[in-house]
Amino acid sequence: MPGNKAVAYQGPGRVEVVDTDYPEFELKEGPGVPPANVGRKIGHGAIVKPVATNICGSDQHMVRGRTTAPPGLVLGHEITGEVVEVGPDVEVIKVGDLVSVPFNIACGRCRNCKVGDTHICERVNPEQPGGAYGYVDMGGWPGGQAEYVLVPYADWNLLRFPDKDQAMEKILDLAMLADIFPTGYHGCVSAGVTTGSTVYIAGAGPVGLAAACSARLLGAAVVIVGDLNKDRLAQAHTFGCETINVADGDPGEQIEHLIGAPVVDCGVDAVGFEAKGHGPAAEEAPATVLNTLMRVTRAGGRLGIPGLYVTGDPGATDEAAKEGSLSIRLGLGWAKAHAFVTGQCPVMRYHRQLMMAILNDRVRIADAVNPIVLPLDQAVRGYEEFDHGAAHKYVLDPHGMIPRTTRAF
Template sequence: MSGNKIVVYKEPGVVEVEDHDVPTLEIPPEVAKATGMSRKADHGVILRTVSTNICGSDQHMVRGRTTAPPGQTLGHEITGEIVEKGSDVQFLDVGDICTVPFNIACGRCRNCREGHTGVCLNVNPGRAGSAYGYVDMGGWEGGQAQYVLVPFADFNLIKFPSREQALAKILDLTMLSDIFPTGYHGAYTAGVTTGSTVYVAGAGPVGLAAAYSAQLLGAAVVIVGDLNADRLAQARSFGCETVDVSQDATLEDQVAEILGINEVDCAVDAVGFEATGHGAGAGEAPAAVLNSIMSITRAAGRLGIPGLYVTGDPGAPDDDAKEGTLKVRLGLGWAKSHSFTTGQCPVLRYNRGLMMSILHDKAHIADAVNATVIPLDEAPQGYRDFDQGAAKKYVLDPNGLIPKAA
């Protein structure tokens, strides 16, 4: 290990691939200082990255829509091979290929013990919850890189049973680090079950993963809404109905054309705070999706909200939205007795079951999200294409380990 190429945010709209030092078995100094933990991470491993993905959450930072500083390393969707392990790692070995939850979790605090690994109390001095390569998440280096440190490895990592099978199915398995569990979490917490009618707002990768997950959970009809024609076509490719929210016809009317009634059993917000209002020529409206899913979800229905909302958005359209204060019609949700689930997906709650579904050919998430492999050096172009609305999920291959057949 002579060096470590890694993707770095430089300024709004600009990322570059830089040469950094190879990570060592040490946690970030700010985490150690705040928690009293030893910097030496005997509980951690160093991974050689097999695959790492560009996420819509990364794109928020790259657009300048968060408080991410220049120099912020990127990447929280990681699958890798262990090349070094600490002395306290008991159940994993060098050579194992593992999936990495994007949540960094200690496995020891109250929240982790209760299964809330998305809001671990010990790995981020600033707030509950942490992630690799993300603003305000504790200073952990990003995984859009050749090598990455994973702390508390025995708790966080899941080893794939077969190296050959893992590499053969890597384009599906790489989605276990974030978007497949996140989409599934959105559908599951929305109460999707056998025979449900479901509306998914957003046909980006998380929205497509949520729609695909709704099908796995037994939904009768899954309707996906977006204003990007290519992404809507991708949703139709695996059996979803679609609505174009840039049209002047109301969302209720478009849903009624499909279902015969203008409401669904449950809904998922896979858009988040950079939402656009409904209709031709509509501008940015941060609460638009939250309000629309309340309007079309039946009374006593449930809403899953995996779409990202932030507490600091310098590019927001008004001062309230800059601090995450949105004009949400909570009275409507209250009157309809809606249930809401928000926040980071606790990936460890779902990723083993979803892994088994992939390994046994019950789930083909890579096809649903149009997984597209590019070299690490092409990450800047991948970010630009993704920002322009490409109907693809970009998978980076930092070390040339993804088989050509995949």
């Protein structure tokens, strides 16, 4: 049996590549595993060898110490890989299949899964609805920034790529299907983006860039991306977005300068709870993005909020924010009859369609998010550079399987 190496959170500001156990078809006791999940048999699962496993901004929240994640938690919920073993109850997925793994873990059997709400599955996490790999309070399922990872309910969760050779040629695009492409797309769909829309996307990190790419795919007339990071704004500009630097002042005034009106049709929050204010000396102000979106979105408009908000933030700026209580101008949203869609993206609602768009050259999501490929043993470098605002999506390649012709370094 092979060994296994994985990226583990070791406390605020620290990640390490560690030796860990090769997966078995049973959920073992470990960091963050609820007692009711210990010993759970996974005959319906598969063991996947990651070809590409990405570093996510949500991982960074944990690594910064901004959640209640326990030390020792193996990270990684953006997984694309090859199936190397299947459990005795797996009927459809086969050894050798190249697959995308939705970051949501879902059973396919509960009430929520049956209506497509796979982001709030009722059976994979005994402590609250919803499960994910390598994430705080999400059921204790080990993450996939590793050489091998266990995927439960394999027939339901895994999206098999129809042509393995074609998929490997487009592997950096397909690697975005596990999370950020569907998440950005969900933010835009939730905000009502359609042909001719004007859209403001707060945040030019990978999810914001994926949302901007999605808005263009959906037919938006104008896509405006706002951020404090000049390099990330420059990246958004490379594929046709308008950009505003919120360090320069009020987004509404800048939006009016761009489109001749101070409001847009649709707003997307791709920042979340570590938001900063506006202006050159902006400090953390976690409700800033939500309040700004209400102000700059037209009356009757919709807000998609894929940006992460948490109920436990030890590093918050005040006691209320530590419990996820923010000073949101709900009265403004009510007065403007805004609709809000929050929560994790239900990846399975979109990933097959987005896969087809990639395979048939309708979209080049990798170009939009500017990936850099690193071996697993350089994961710490990826976390550090990403945390310092690099305008890249960091993709880990644990087995050296990503073709050099597709790589960006």
